[in-house]
Amino acid sequence: MFEYQLKLSKKRKTVALKVTAKGIHVYAPYGACMTEVERWLSTKKPWVEAQQKRLSVGVQVQTPWQSNSVLIFGEEYAFSFGASSYIDHQKKHVVVKTSTRSSVKSIRVELINLLAVELEQYIDSKLHQLSTQMNAPVANVKFREYKSRWGSCSSQYALTFNILLAGAPKRMVDYVMVHELAHCHILSHSREFWQLVGQYDSNYKEAVNWFKENGKQLFIAKD
Ligand SMILES: [Zn+2]
Structure with a gap:
């Protein structure tokens, strides 16, 4: 078994388990049978180990x-x-x-469905004006969950945005829109590409760094 901190509560009706960087917390109702609680916890061991592993490699995803x-x-x-x-x-x-x-x-x-609606509303409210300003002929816009990118632009001018962007500050979403619209003109990440991004988002480097440092936080655990 693993070590944990136990918190008993009169209001609680069920047993719950939480793994954080500070340790393992078990919440149980007052008067709960500890043998039963321990038996339940022993079935959770693989899950606890997976959570601890995730914390130790520093991949902080939302749960x-x-x-x-x-x-x-x-x-x-x-x-x-x-x-x-x-x-x-x-x-x-x-x-x-x-x-x-x-x-x-x-x-x-x-x-994820709720987040998709949020992101779609926000992007809809801005993309048209931005694409006109950037003279970027967007053919269509899609939303999906990506594991390793925030957006994409196909050679047919179809933009796709990562639904998880709904967790990022709007200023960062704005950068992703500029980035993908710039791809309508230049597909590669060349010097010219970044110059174009800089014309419409003069502080884009700050956004690039923000995603490097905080991007993982937007991911949502699968278990
Ligand atoms: Zn790109």
């Missing part, structure tokens, strides 16, 4: 269903379950419908 928080355009929103899925910007609250709770996969799908 909203454990941390109860999720990034929306650079701001931390509370994450919880409810009757339906929505994002409340005033209360900074992301709600995913309770029926998805049965598996991480379904929670994740629901959350």
Whole structure:
């Protein structure tokens, strides 16, 4: 077994487990049978080890269903379950419908769908004007989840944006839009390409660095 810190609560009805850089935390109801809790924890050992490994290599991805928080355009929103899925910007609250709770996969799908709508709305509100300014003939725009890139531009002028950008500050999303629109003129990352990016985002280097340092935080765990 692994070492953990136990926190008992009168309000709690179920046992929960959280792995952070500071250690392993177990939350249990007052009066819970510790033999049963330990038995349950022993079944979680592979998962705990996977989490610890991930923390040790410094890959910090979001696990909203454990941390109860999720990034929306650079701001931390509370994450919880409810009757339906929505994002409340005033209360900074992301709600995913309770029926998805049965598996991480379904929670994740629901959350990614919410993020896609957010990102699409934001990009829709800006892309047209930006593409006109940059004289970039965008043929169509798509959204999907990428593992290793923030956007792409095909030789047919189809742009694709990574849905996970919905967690980045809007200023960073703006940079990705400029970057992909610049690819409508120059496909390679040549000196001319970066000059063109610099014409429409004079501070683009700051954004490039931001993604290097913080990009991983936008990823959402798969387990
Ligand atoms: Zn590029």
